[in-house]
Each structure stands twice: as C-alpha cells, then as structure tokens.
Amino acid sequence: MVYPEEVYPDYILREKMKKWGILKEDETSDIIISALLPSRRFGRFLRSEAIEAIDVMAEIRDLRSRVRDLERRVGGKREFTDADYVYELFKEELEKKHFGRIVAIDTESKKIVGIGDTILEAYNDAKEKTGKDQFDFRRVGYKYIHKV
Amino acid sequence: MEKKTPFLERDYTYDEKNRQYFPILKILVGSKEFKKKISALVDTGCTTCIHLCKSYVEKEKLTLGKKINKEPVPFSVADGHAINGDLYEAICEINGKEEQVIVSVVDPERFFEEEPKVEIIEPLLGRGILDKFDVLFKGKRRKIAVFHPE
Numbered sequence: 001m002v003y004p005e006e007v008y009p010d011y012i013l014r015e016k017m018k019k020w021g022i023l024k025e026d027e028t029s030d031i032i033i034s035a036l037l038p039s040r041r042f043g044r045f046l047r048s049e050a051i052e053a054i055d056v057m058a059e060i061r062d063l064r065s066r067v068r069d070l071e072r073r074v075g076g077k078r079e080f081t082d083a084d085y086v087y088e089l090f091k092e093e094l095e096k097k098h099f100g101r102i103v104a105i106d107t108e109s110k111k112i113v114g115i116g117d118t119i120l121e122a123y124n125d126a127k128e129k130t131g132k133d134q135f136d137f138r139r140v141g142y143k144y145i146h147k148v
Numbered sequence: 149m150e151k152k153t154p155f156l157e158r159d160y161t162y163d164e165k166n167r168q169y170f171p172i173l174k175i176l177v178g179s180k181e182f183k184k185k186i187s188a189l190v191d192t193g194c195t196t197c198i199h200l201c202k203s204y205v206e207k208e209k210l211t212l213g214k215k216i217n218k219e220p221v222p223f224s225v226a227d228g229h230a231i232n233g234d235l236y237e238a239i240c241e242i243n244g245k246e247e248q249v250i251v252s253v254v255d256p257e258r259f260f261e262e263e264p265k266v267e268i269i270e271p272l273l274g275r276g277i278l279d280k281f282d283v284l285f286k287g288k289r290r291k292i293a294v295f296h297p298e
Contacts, residue, residue, distance in 0.1 A: 081219045107218065118276060119235060119250045120197075123216055136219050137235065144224035146196045146252060148272060 082107040083136030094140045102145070104135040119145070154284070154293035156243040161187075171285060171292040173273060176241035177251065179213045183241060186210075188271040190278065190285075190292060193226065197249035197276030198240060201269035205253055212236035212251050223254050231256055240277060242294065249277055 083105045087094075090112050094103060104114030104126035114126025119137055126135050139145045160169035171190040176183040177198060186208065188198065205212065213236050220232035233254035240249045256269070282295040 083219050119216075120237075120248065120276075123237065123250070133214065134216060134218050137217060137221055144222045144230060146194075146199075146221075146274075147224045148191075148194045148196060148199050148226065148252075148254070148274070 081136075083138065086110050086112070086136075087138050099141045101140050103138055103140060105138060106130060106132065106135055152282075152295050154295045155245065156294040158292050160290035160292065169290050173242065173292065173294075175273065177238060177249075178211050180239055182211045183239060184208065184210055186271050188273040190283070191272040191274055192278065194272045194274035195276060196223075196252045196272070196274040198238070198251045199269075199272040199274055200251060200253050202253055202255040204269065204271060212253070213238040216250070221252070223252065242277075242281075245296075247277060247280060 086105045086107055087103070089110070090103075094112070098115060102116055102119050102122040103112050104122040105111075106113045106126070109130075113130050113132075113135065114122040114124070116122035116125055122137065123135065127133060137145055156173070158171075158173060161172040162169050172187050173190055174185055174187055175198075176185050178184050191199075200210070204210075215234055216237050217235045221235055223231050223233050225231055231254045233252050236251045236253065238249055238251045240247050240251075254269070280297070282297050284293040284295070286293065
C-alpha cells in the first residue's frame with residue numbers, strides 16, 4: 001500500500017511551526033530547527049487520495065506461506081540421508097583405502113557403485129557399472145564434496 | 149628447451165568497484181546443444197570444475213546438462229558455511245577446446261545451521277578444470293596463459 005506524501009519546503013515548515021507555537025521567534029529555535037531539518041522529514045498525507053483498506057486475512061495467509069516456504073528451504077541442521085546411511089556402512093573400509101576420493105552411491109542397491117579422483121570419474125565409473133545416470137556423491141573422509 | 153605457446157592468453161580484468169585486477173576468462177558452458185558465453189574468475193582455491201550460484205543460472209537462463217545427483221550435495225564455503233547444491237554433467241569450451249565437466253550449482257538459501265551473508269557469487273573456474281591444462285599466472289604483467297598439457 002502506497003501513501004502519497006507531500007513534503008513542505010523548509011521555509012514554509014518554519015513559518016508553520018512558528019504559527020502553531022512549536023517554534024519561538026528567537027535564535028535558539030533557528031539553530032535547533034536547522035540541525036533537525038536535514039535528518040527529519042515532516043510531511044502530511046494528501047486527503048484527496050483514497051487510502052485502500054488492508055485485507056488482513058490475505059496478509060496473514062501470505063505471511064504464513066512465506067514462513068512455510070522458508071522452513072522448507074532452511075532445514076537447520078543437515079538431515080541424515082539415505083546416501084549418508086550407505087556411506088556409513090562402508091565408511092571404515094573406504095577411509096582406509098580411498099581417503100579424499102569421490103564415491104558414487106546407489107541408494108536403491110545400497111552399494112558404492114563408482115569411485116574416482118573427481119566427480120566425473122566416479123560418475124562415469126558408476127554409469128558404466130550400473131547403466132543408471134543419477135547417483136549420490138560423497139568425498140571419503142569429509143562432510144562436503146567440494147570446497148569453494 | 150622448446151618454448152610452449154599458450155592456446156589462450158588474456159589480460160587480467162580491472163574491477164572498478166574493488167579497484168583490483170582479476171584473472172577472468174570467457175568460457176562457453178552448457179549442454180551439447182546449447183552453450184552460452186560467461187565470464188568466470190579463475191580460482192585456484194575452489195576444487196570444483198565450474199561453480200555457479202542458482203540465482204546466476206536463472207538470471208542468465210543457462211541450459212546446463214543432465215543433473216547427476218539425487219539428493220542435494222553439501223559444499224563447504226571458504227567462510228566456513230555449508231551449503232547444499234546440485235551437480236550437472238555439462239560441456240565447457242575454452243577458446244574452442246571442449247571439455248566434459250561437472251558444473252556445481254549452489255543455492256545460498258539452502259544453508260545449514262547458520263545463514264551465510266552472500267551478496268554476489270561470481271562464476272568460478274576451479275581446479276577441477278584448471279588441472280586439465282597448464283595454467284600460468286603472469287602476476288607482474290597481469291596476464292593469464294593457458295597451455296595444452298604435455
């Protein structure tokens with residue numbers, strides 16, 4: 001919702017404030033108002049413009065959906081996934097033999113299906129062995145797959 | 149000793165906002181059918197091939213290849229944050245030389261534990277692809293040169 005705003009020029013505002021009794025005819029008032037004016041905006045709404053009513057229920061619905069969306073995207077701590085479960089099964093052996101390398105995990109067969117120094121190598125290895133084209137990837141011994 | 153000639157040599161790009169020179173290369177990236185030219189910062193601290201931010205992919209309407217991961221993949225950002233991302237099998241072309249690469253696309257909104265303060269993530273050209281070539285940073289002369297490996 002947009003409210004039209006009219007800002008008085010400084011000299012009119014001074015005159016009005018004096019007329020309303022806010023400012024007195026002395027030098028101190030002038031010093032105070034000079035200090036205030038650059039940082040403050042004095043204005044009034046135009047009465048002629050119609051102000052639309054707020055649909056409170058629509059605002060609440062919108063806010064609720066935005067909160068839900070945020071909760072969905074930001075899950076806080078990372079959840080333990082199927083790929084993590086499969087990795088844990090082979091973790092000890094993998095960390096002994098292939099520390100730092102990339103493994104491709106097939107969560108359906110619960111197996112490590114590809115291994116390589118890069119994601120591409122592990123992916124091509126897994127694709128060749130299984131004929132599938134989507135896997136999960138982990139870097140052996142690390143919580144992340146790449147550092148950026 | 150035989151002198152090698154780079155197949156690509158570029159001056160560093162001056163960033164007026166930061167008042168610094170950066171090694172930036174223009175590369176073509178995308179699927180086999182549709183590739184688009186982008187500018188990417190040559191970043192030896194980044195271990196991916198090509199690293200993009202989701203908002204950048206949407207803004208530039210990039211058509212990356214096939215998504216190869218099922219579950220989101222965790223990435224570690226230099227400031228310590230962990231962010232989820234996806235991996236795509238794509239084609240990258242540097243000065244006419246094509247390479248099959250994995251493009252990582254992170255979504256800073258899919259963070260864990262603490263929200264990262266991310267303003268802009270420029271496309272990064274990381275070690276995953278740089279290690280396929282010989283790359284020379286001529287720091288004093290503010291030039292970057294890319295050679296075919298032996």
